[in-house]
Amino acid sequence: MxxxxxxxxxxxxxxxxxxxxxxxxxxxxxxxxxxxxxxxxxxxxxxAKEALVTAYLERRDRRWMASLSAATRGQADPVGAVFEWLAEWFSEPDFRGCAFLNAYGELGAGPAGVLDVVRRHKAELRALLAGIAGPGREGLAEQLLLLVEGATVVAALEPGPGAAVRAREAAYVLVRADGTG
Structure with a gap:
């Protein structure tokens, strides 16, 4: 091998x-x-264990972001697509919340390499949502990020699509209030 x-x-x-x-x-x-x-x-x-944890999170980040990006690319309703993707993820039998928030929750600001991966993942998610929100709509992107993160935390406690469905409804209210849809 x-x-x-x-x-x-x-x-x-x-x-x-x-x-x-x-x-x-x-x-x-x-x-x-x-x-x-x-x-x-x-x-x-x-x-060291930190090196393995960092590698695990980096690999998970690449796969997670690629899957979410693919689910939203070219969609007429990319905001809805984000939350539909989340609903599917939240319904997986082994769903246990966000691996990055879980790692940060366990390790805090401890291992620098792990913290860097967590921060980079969240920055990538923020950038993806900013692309969906559109130019000049950074506030909307930040609100969408809060909905995604909040729904993920709620779903970790209450598995299933419900948190994503409710977050999508809130996202549509924000999009309409922002004048983008």
Missing amino acids: NDEEARTRLLDAAEALFYAEGIQAVGMDRIRTESGIPLKRLYRLYP
Whole structure:
């Protein structure tokens, strides 16, 4: 097995465990066991748990943002598409909230690499929403961000599409009030 395959197996195991159980609750030995990668190789590829957590979040960010971007691209109603995408995500059986907020909630301003990934993810989400809101509508983009984040937190406590549906209704009120739709 080459290093790329080993990284993939480690990241798959880390993502499943960290997202389901929390970062602090899962040790490197557990990741070794779940991935089938020897501990020595794990530490060669990820010299510290922070490096593995950072890599897990970076990979999750790329996949998450690509999926949301694809769901909104070219849509006649991109605001609605955001919340429809969220409703589907919130309905997944293993949904446990936002991995980035969960990581920040557990680790706070602790590991700099992890905090950087969390901040970058939120900046990317803000930029995507700004593109949807349109030029000169930064206030609307910020309001949409608050709705997305709030709905995600509520859905972590009450899984299912309900929070996304209610947030979409609020988003439409904001869009109409802003004069964009």
